[in-house]
Amino acid sequence: MTEKGARAAKTTANRAKMLTAARNLFTTRGYTATTMKAIAEAAGMAVQTLYFTFATKRAILSELLDLEIAGDAEPIATLDRPWFAAAVEAPPQDQIRRQVDAAATIFGRVSALLEVIRSAAATDPELADLWQTNLAQRHLVQLRLAEALAAKSPLRAGLDTERAADISLAVLAPETYHLLVHERGWTPAQWTSWASDALIRQLLP
Known part of the structure; x- marks a missing residue:
């Protein structure tokens, strides 16, 4: 060297x-x-x-968040990740399972750090901004997945892609993962099974 x-x-x-x-x-x-x-x-x-x-300390936290969401240091956006492309190409129920599997993998790395940000956001304006940015990014991912789902299958009666994205955002929220896995003792596999079943029932006819 x-x-x-x-x-x-x-x-x-x-x-x-x-x-x-x-x-x-x-x-x-x-x-x-x-x-x-x-x-x-x-x-x-x-x-x-x-x-x-x-x-700054915020810069450290922001870089940590990016690294743990991605799982690597490659400058590749979530919408350009291989798991996202595979989910978009999959049949409807398989797409939902793939996006839940991806969420479980990501939360396995980042849920503790997201809980740090969520907790501190109430009193720290900079972290409140970081939390809102993360929330907006998660919503965009779910919206694009909802649009892909709607292109392959009718959605449940009364749903449009915006409402479908909101439902996915709620079910796949890091707060829910933290509550069930870290507070209530569910295994990640149990959370994945529940979340997949919930979204299939909520989003598809």
Whole structure:
């Protein structure tokens, strides 16, 4: 490895350490109680390095959220992800199962972090904005999936794609996943089975 490559690898590794430390603190102490100094200490970094890398605590949380939703660092939007394309191409009931499976996979990574954001949003305007942005993104995904579903099958009587997207947004809400899996002790597989059944019954004739 060249000297330049070694420096880049070290920078990447240090960034990952800082993100991991921040996630651990956010999900155990909460966002407000976690300081930049505490993140730097947990990561074994100088606090100046943390500020140089991320500038603000919100920037750290925002990057963590993007990484955990995607599952990787690739700059690929949700609507361009392979699971989304596979769901859109699938028959109606299979599409619903695929979108629920994808939600379960994503929530398995990100539900604890989303709960941190939701809880802090009540008192932190910046996190309230981050939460609303995430909500709008989730609604757009469900709307595009509802439109794909309606192109393949009639929807349940009385539904249009907007209402179908709202129903999907509610059933596949991270708050519901957190309640049932983390608070009530359901397994992710039980949540997936329930959510798939609920959406098939609610959206299709």
